[in-house]
Amino acid sequence: EVQLLESGGRLVQPGGSLRLSCATSGFTFNTYVMGWVRQAPGKGLEWVSSVSSSGGATYYADSVKGRFTISRDNSKNTLYLQMNSLRAEDTAVYYCARRGYCSSSSCSSFDYWGQGTLVTVSS
Amino acid sequence: EIVLTQSPGTLSLSPGERASLSCRASHSVSSFYLAWYQQKPGQAPRLLIYGASSRATGIPDRFSGSGSGTDFTLTISRLEPEDFAVYYCHHYGSSPYTFGQGTKLEIK
Numbered sequence: 001e002v003q004l005l006e007s008g009g010r011l012v013q014p015g016g017s018l019r020l021s022c023a024t025s026g027f028t029f030n031t032y033v034m035g036w037v038r039q040a041p042g043k044g045l046e047w048v049s050s051v052s053s054s055g056g057a058t059y060y061a062d063s064v065k066g067r068f069t070i071s072r073d074n075s076k077n078t079l080y081l082q083m084n085s086l087r088a089e090d091t092a093v094y095y096c097a098r099r100g101y102c103s104s105s106s107c108s109s110f111d112y113w114g115q116g117t118l119v120t121v122s123s
Numbered sequence: 124e125i126v127l128t129q130s131p132g133t134l135s136l137s138p139g140e141r142a143s144l145s146c147r148a149s150h151s152v153s154s155f156y157l158a159w160y161q162q163k164p165g166q167a168p169r170l171l172i173y174g175a176s177s178r179a180t181g182i183p184d185r186f187s188g189s190g191s192g193t194d195f196t197l198t199i200s201r202l203e204p205e206d207f208a209v210y211y212c213h214h215y216g217s218s219p220y221t222f223g224q225g226t227k228l229e230i231k
Contacts, residue, residue: 045211061221113169
């Protein structure tokens, strides 16, 4: 059974830092692209960042570029999101998600998600 | 950046009716990389459709996706009580990936 379990969310002051983790099991972690998606309270979904299966390629939303760093440890089947210079607008539930494979006719999107971890940025 | 605009914002229908949700892209999107998600309160999103028209594993065949270029549609052929939720379209072809703002499907 595929499982993704986020941790690390908490209350942090503006300007502070936080590292989120996503422990995974039930699939061959090092063959999948992984990503983070967030959802501010009462708002829609916002893609934050993605990382290639090897960790060699990373992608970020403009809203977090230069402040957040995505990484992965394929030996531990774990995905990370280092968040620096946090702002009030970063307050959200952060979801870890797995991106499925591509075939000759289509490419899957985020097919498995964790339950999310809440990050609150406030003084 | 590709902006996805979903309409309507809220759709009020009764169980058994047909639902059509629209997603319009600001620029042409490859059909390979257009997905639809369902989200219920307090839950993570659930992948319904990827590649514009392929149903994800375990998704009932009353859900179907169509479209190309800038116009995409999610159709639910006959609404079940459990289908009332918020639906998002999502472009994931090239960074930055984006989501639509969502359509809330509510019981009439």
